[in-house]
Amino acid sequence: MMTKIKLPIGSLPFLREMDSRLISYNIEMTEVTGGTFWKLYTPAQIEGKEEVPQLADLSQMGSLLEIFPPADLQDQRALELAKALGPAYIRVSGSWATTTYYDLDGHTGGKVPEGFHSILTRKQWDRLLDFVKYVDGKLLISPANCDGVRNPDGTWNPEQLKLILDYSRDYGVPISAVEFMNEPNTTILGGTPSNYTPEDFSRDQDLCFRFLKENYPDILTVGPCSSGEKFSPYVGYHNLSVIPSEDLLEGCKEQADVYSYHMYNCFSERGAFLGIHWPGDKALSEEYLGIPWEAACYYKKLRDQYCPGAQMWVTESGDAGCGGNTWASTFLDVIRSADELGRFCTVTDGVIFHNTFMASDYGYLDFETHLPRPNYWLALLWNRLMGSKVYDLGQEIREGFHCYVHSRKDGKKGYAYMIVNNSPSEAALLEVPWRGTVYTLSAEYLRSPRILLNGKPLELTGTAQLPSLEGAPVEAGTLTLAPATVTFLVTD
Structure with missing residues (x-):
């Protein structure tokens, strides 16, 4: 469900x-x-x-x-x-x-x-x-x-x-x-x-x-x-x-x-x-x-x-x-x-x-x-x-929705959410009342040695040059959290 x-x-x-x-x-x-x-x-x-x-x-x-x-x-x-x-x-x-x-x-x-x-x-x-x-x-x-x-x-x-x-x-x-x-x-x-x-x-x-x-x-x-x-x-x-x-x-x-x-x-x-x-x-x-x-x-x-x-x-x-x-x-x-x-x-x-x-x-x-x-x-x-x-969301942890809320690392107003959808097969729908930026970690298959950020592989270039780790902007509305993913949502 x-x-x-x-x-x-x-x-x-x-x-x-x-x-x-x-x-x-x-x-x-x-x-x-x-x-x-x-x-x-x-x-x-x-x-x-x-x-x-x-x-x-x-x-x-x-x-x-x-x-x-x-x-x-x-x-x-x-x-x-x-x-x-x-x-x-x-x-x-x-x-x-x-x-x-x-x-x-x-x-x-x-x-x-x-x-x-x-x-x-x-x-x-x-x-x-x-x-x-x-x-x-x-x-x-x-x-x-x-x-x-x-x-x-x-x-x-x-x-x-x-x-x-x-x-x-x-x-x-x-x-x-x-x-x-x-x-x-x-x-x-x-x-x-x-x-x-x-x-x-x-x-x-x-x-x-x-x-x-x-x-x-x-x-x-x-x-x-x-x-x-x-x-x-x-x-x-x-x-x-x-x-x-x-x-x-x-x-x-x-x-x-x-x-x-x-x-x-x-x-x-x-x-x-x-x-x-x-x-x-x-x-x-x-x-x-x-x-x-x-x-x-x-x-x-x-x-x-x-x-x-x-x-x-x-x-x-x-x-x-x-x-x-x-x-x-x-x-x-x-x-x-x-x-x-x-x-x-x-x-x-x-x-x-x-x-x-x-x-x-x-x-x-x-x-x-x-x-x-x-x-x-x-x-x-x-x-x-x-x-x-750390803040209290007031939501019970359950399959498909393990949500944790912190302040933003950059010190700006708003919250930083981390939502774990641990269901192996069911997506979760998240109704978001404000604009924000989404960073979703996933993989092509669970035992993959490669991790994806918003669908793109995270890989080094050269010796140790990190990718930009850019998020995707989202408007207020419904956000779909795919099965077996970790999503960070930073709100404005």
């Missing part, structure tokens, strides 16, 4: 002001150092024409990974495309960061010290800092929390963190925020010492935050990096033990400045042995699209209990854990990304860190060519059109 909606005339109730760096992203520590990361899918798997081999258990996890060289953070295309997105937080973390040793003077000679799994060199970190500076980024990191950073009594030692904080500050790119560790709810996967308990985490995060507040008071403390919890019947691990965030936070004495969690709608095809996987033919469903909103509401309660008044940061966000689904690099995932952005802003102020900027199948950019994928164009258009003030 076709959805028909009439936009209201007059002013809308104001909800909140969002962080200007709402759209941020991850550059995984393993991208900086080089090392293992998720294997790339084959073209046939991306098209949905080839099955992804399934694993039996965790012992086979290594077969999902391959070794990659360090990301080319000096590549001009990557630099220009990151800069075009605008100011962002850049998170350097991931499970790999938990076991990485900072060798900023070369004293190891490339030999990994006992208690660590990898090394970060000065040259590698310099390139990352240069990248952050060029794109007007702010840096969020997670330090090591492995056997190699233990005091004799087993507590966490801040020496490695101090080293990288001081070095980055002296280089001219100070670190803005620290998240103590990556995904402490599943320490079995994260590289912490064996038998690391919730009490150990609370003690060590307190040590870290106290150290920062006493010595680096301008640095934001971020935590606990919640993940893996069954906040909805539509998500969760099958058999893996997950520590509840309440158990991690109950013993903490130092309150974080920012509450953080991770948000993946499911496990990817290759990670389906770990937990719930959603197939591609359900990627437009109300249940699937509602998962990030359920997460935001769930963690908002914990934020209010343990960090009242703090922002919420989704320090990793993507369609699926374990490197993304086969369709992560296609237009199909734009519907989810758009809806997560819009609905998150109705719940809380904060930041969403897309995982990743240019690694694996869920990256904004292709790993090899650094050409932008469909989700990059969505982020770019959002940042060009949607202002930081």
Whole structure:
């Protein structure tokens, strides 16, 4: 049944002001150092024409990974495309960061010290800092929390963190925020010492935050990096033990400045042995699209209990854990990304860190060519059109009409609407009472690697020259929203 909606005339109730760096992203520590990361899918798997081999258990996890060289953070295309997105937080973390040793003077000679799994060199970190500076980024990191950073009594030692904080500050790119560790709810996967308990985490995060507040008071403390919890019947691990965030936070004495969690709608095809996987033919469903909103509401309660008044940061966000689904690099995932952005802003102020900027199948950019994928164009258009003030449309979200309203990015009078028509087959009719400009994102087919703006392909010219991103003027009247599209409407 076709959805028909009439936009209201007059002013809308104001909800909140969002962080200007709402759209941020991850550059995984393993991208900086080089090392293992998720294997790339084959073209046939991306098209949905080839099955992804399934694993039996965790012992086979290594077969999902391959070794990659360090990301080319000096590549001009990557630099220009990151800069075009605008100011962002850049998170350097991931499970790999938990076991990485900072060798900023070369004293190891490339030999990994006992208690660590990898090394970060000065040259590698310099390139990352240069990248952050060029794109007007702010840096969020997670330090090591492995056997190699233990005091004799087993507590966490801040020496490695101090080293990288001081070095980055002296280089001219100070670190803005620290998240103590990556995904402490599943320490079995994260590289912490064996038998690391919730009490150990609370003690060590307190040590870290106290150290920062006493010595680096301008640095934001971020935590606990919640993940893996069954906040909805539509998500969760099958058999893996997950520590509840309440158990991690109950013993903490130092309150974080920012509450953080991770948000993946499911496990990817290759990670389906770990937990719930959603197939591609359900990627437009109300249940699937509602998962990030359920997460935001769930963690908002914990934020209010343990960090009242703090922002919420989704320090990793993507369609699926374990490197993304086969369709992560296609237009199909734009519907989810758009809806997560819009609905998150109705719940809380904060930041969403897309995982990743240019690694694996869920990256904004292709790993090899650094050409932008469909989700990059969505982020770019959002940042060009949607202002930081959020308003309440007063309309229920339903299939065919997920509508979110912000101020205009240019500061002019009027509103910027983003309407997601998630119906795979039905158009929606939108009655618009004023003139405006329309920008509709679509694709020739859902798993297309190419995205269209008002029917025309969005493509770079030269190294990194962006197209004009021009909208189409519309008069007051009825606007037809095609199935499986994201439409931005900027009103006069």
